[in-house]
Amino acid sequence: MTTTTQSPRVAVVVFPGTWSDADCHHVITNVFNAHADYVWHTESNLSDYDLAILPGGFAHGDHLRPGAIARFSPVMDGIRRMAEEGKTVIGICNGFQVLCEAQLLPGALLRNAHLQYRCQWTNLRVETTDSRFTSLSQQGDVLRVPISHGDGNYFADPDTVAQLERENRIIFRYSTPEGEITPEANPNGALANIAGIVNKNRNVLGMMPHPERCCEPELGGVDGRPIFASMLQHAGVAVPAHTS
């Protein structure tokens, strides 16, 4: 793992069983020309990093339940510290599940309501631009982003959901291509069509869909770019004009 002096720096966390690490690394380095390191789960010191990505996969085999073992990996101490210091943390798919298990985000991801794994394109309505993950979007924008999970059915108790609503912390909801929030647009039964939320300090995002899979036109779309561009820009990266 070579490092350069280039700042800021992105940590791509790798647990045993993580598989979107290479895809996230590819997007940061090859689409956004920023610097990223793979960080093995036994590393607890992330003080060199400004932004951390918890990628998709089956950390520790999702044994017990998704994220339940990963939250005990030493790297989560570093992630917790980054979150407390106001640095940027994004958990994608399995990463979202890990953040919930680590209680850095409220709620839980249950088994998909139809009990099947689902890999498909979904539409995400941007609920707020008041976050470092959506600052380059417009409220109401609909982003086309794929999902790939068996446990993406977001659940929280009514008080928590009310609080998320009140504090404007629901960042993405599954919608129709026109931006309507309907049961048909919901691919997994998630409560209130919730696809992504932030913590109280708005620096930790968890989302089930995979924005790293749609940053290049040949992969079917580029709607993942504004999410990466927003957070990289917040972290101080000069984001190439064509990518935002």
Next chain:
Amino acid sequence: MTASDTTLAELSLSRDEYDEIVSRMGREPNEVELGMFGILWSEHCGYKHSRLLLRLFPNEAPWVLIGPGEENAGAVSIGDGLAVVMKVESHNHPSAIEPYQGAATGVGGIIRDIFSMGARPIALLNALFFGPLDERPRNRYLFEGVVAGIGGYGNCIGIPDVAGQVSFAPAYSGNPLVNAMCVGIAKENEIIRASTGGAGNVLLLVGADTGRDGIHGATFASVDLSEESAERRPAVQVGNPFLEKLVLEACLEIAQAGLLVGMQDLGAGGLTSSVIECAARANNGVDIDVARVPRREDGMSAYEVMLSESQERMLLVVPPENVSAAKAICDKWELDCDEIGVVTDGDNAIIRDNGEIVGDMPIAALTEPPAYVLSGIEDPQTAALRDRDLSDLPQPTDWNATLLQMLAAPSLASKRPVYQQYDHQVGNNTVLSPGQADAAVLRIKGTGKGIALTIDVNSRACYLDPYVGGALTVVEAARNLSCVGATPLAITDCLNFGNPEREPIAYQFEQAIRGMAEACRALNIPVISGNVSLYNESADGPIDPTPTVGMVGLLEDLEARCGAGFANEGDRIVLLGASTPELPAGALGASEYLSRVHGTVAGRPDLDIEAEARTQALVRDAIARGLLKSAHDVSEGGLAVAVAESCSIGGIGASLDLGLNENAHIDASLFGEAPARIVVSAPSGNLVALRGLCEQYGVAMYEIGAVGGDALRIGDLIDVPLGDVSGSWEGALLV
């Protein structure tokens, strides 16, 4: 001690074979030795009935790096110093007994074949065959279990499942087929061999502990299924994709570090075939001690350790000075890594149990099982079916209803309910996904190139005429690749047949191979790896002959690719190929239409290899020149179904005028499966250039309609709203 008939039956060895073993050993083998012979002389490992016929396949081309039998998988060059490594394998009998684990471990096994060569797996494919879903409840149980097992393994390990075939026919009710294929990428000069290298090298066993699961799996795969098969459930292994992910990453890291002499997975035949095959390739001996193999359970005998097919295990061959470095990498990935033996300069495999010799056999005796010449005679009933006159079939009265009935045929219907359960995108390489085109297209990062992948077989045609069906299977796979703009490079095959010791099956087997070989030669596509699965029979009889073909093709320019869906209002629809839109009644031979509408499997499948070669080359050229907006091959279901699929995929209607004569066989023209036909769409401004190309390639071109509207119209025969077309096609396999 002479082995009893019962013992030999358990090992699927004949008395003659036993006598041959005794003669080669110069004595009676003991239990461990006989068990090892049984494994290596099974059809699954030893290709007793197929070896001679497999020689008929062409294996050579300038781009072939590794051909069949040399290594765990075949490899071709795609330029830029990169190799594509691929193989397909069956896991039929385990899936018939325990569909989830049978299919899952089939996927796990084929993945190990790819990364054992130092290649990173980038794609999975599979071909699945079941009995009709409405025939008996168990068929749906098997279908859903197999799909869940494939998804469960592939999704967890993080390799995209990019293409496949799912077919339903009565012949698979008692014996479903699960053929799993994996494709990997390696640097040409970094491919790892399955070889022990030389004396003194150390044998390391990496990964899972060894248990009693899967004992006799390879021999189980080489006998007919019966009522008692359910009792062989212990012969089905249990998969752990998370563990395999760790083994995969550790092995590739060890390979990258340059620590390896050789690597071989433990699949069918477990430690026995892994160690023996590696040693045989290098003309080495081996000396291993089963006491050093970590166990999952107490009290396992040497016999059980040598024959266990526990999953997620790899054999690494390293020089003594690299052992500690290899172990350190395994430690990082939290994997066991044990020295189980050494390579010797002898001729024998010596098996010890805590130092005491429990087996000592010449390796050459183990790895050269007898090869049988098959003698086949066609079943006269099949010949009669093939010769049936199809000209006086009753015609449907409502062609709209017939089209929708065809689109809802489970074998033709959209497989979205299946592939949406598989991650088909992980790896960020999938450019054309399942359901978008005739083949999957993956980009090769950093090269501007792409590869196209398909897996295909026309088993109904193979049943009615195995020679023609075998050839058709090859040309249809090539047609699929051509329709995305890729030039076919190589084949991996999975030959699923019944019991070859019966004459009608032997006939099917030989004829199918001969037909495939002819098509391979004509299209210059070598066979680089494969697998044979015989004895696919149950109380219901044999399966249809099913020689599955997996094929890889190259797109020199990824940007010049083509999907199967109609794109733009006003584009012209053109039929390219060997025959007019109007077809004679005979074109219904071996068709899905006959099966679906008339409940009949009959007639003569048709083949025109010359026309195929020209039509496919034309379409590739037209795509490379950017002339086409869509290309879709006309195969099962005929022209009407192909056009309806292009409408459904593109989400846009079409109007066709086939110019049929008054006395035309409408059924044959709409649903006949004449070969060498591709339906394309193009802006009208490109038609002159397309016509010029057609003349150059000697291919006929028929303008048959235009893209547009929200219905599919074919003359005054068919007028169906697009929503109904998509509804029938997309909805048929939904639970």
